[in-house]
Amino acid sequence: MAGFLSGLGNLGLGNLENMDIFAKEDKAPAKEEAAPSAQTAPAVLEQDLIFDKKLKCPVCDKEFTSKTMKTGKAKLIGTDFDLRPRHEGVDTVKYDVELCPNCGYAALSRYFDKIGQAQAKLVRENISKTVKLVPYTGEIYSYEHALERYKLALANAVVKRAKTSEKAYICLKTAWICRGYIEELSGMTHGHSDLSEEARAEATSADEISRKETMEALKQEEENSLENALAGFTEARMSENFPMCGMDETTMDYLLAQLNFHFAKYDDAAKLVANLLTNRNTKPVIKNKALELKESIIAAKKKA
Ligand SMILES: [Zn+2]
Structure with missing residues (x-):
């Protein structure tokens, strides 16, 4: 589990980096087959499938916009072994975390509004006071940015003492983001890679090494996240009611x-x-x- 929340230091939340995700208060911590790749050249553009949605933050009461999938527009073309959905022209998972740019509160869309007063206070005290967010200006969410949003969602979930299933679901989806990122870096994408065949041939060997290192780190993070998802869901299955995370x-x-x-x-x-x-x-x-x-x-x- 070590290093799972690494990267939070850059966001001003370095003190949360070594938190135990599934730790309980006053208790000891609880403890692939490749899917067929979509090689279609999509006529669908990611930016046409999303829109800026207005949201009101339940923690700081400020309004902000968040990029959101248009309902029913993305075409499902398959699922991975762990139920990760694959859509034509877009990785919808990138758009499933809402993040308030004002106070740093972040959560999976389905849980964003489901936060109590006591939990909001915990977020204000443990996230908002120190978080440092750089405004994101891209037209679509990059994988790097999406991963940051998921890390923030997990940090928030730990801080607000979310249910085990919610934390496990964030871990599962973080693994999906890592997998999508790896696919983008390896060129087998949903069609929007900046790295064309020629560009990759021209890439300097230094770029190539750093790309490989990033992919290896992402693979490690994907596996860690899946392991945490397994541990969390196994525990949640025994202690929570269904439906769980919509399942x-x-x-x-x-x-x-x-x-x-x-x-x-x-x-x-x-x-x-x-x-x-x-x-x-x-x-x-x-x-x-x-x-x-x-x-x-x-x-x-x-x-x-
Ligand atoms: Zn806020």
């Missing part, structure tokens, strides 16, 4: 089965899959995916 119980169990499988926890994955296959509430689409995962678990156990 029903069988969707969550499928996600947990996939994450356990990803980290080679085959017995835990197999147990979840077995439950899904016998559960009457499991939708056919999840049942089919669970059957595929069952085969993968059997194959992986043979190899292990």
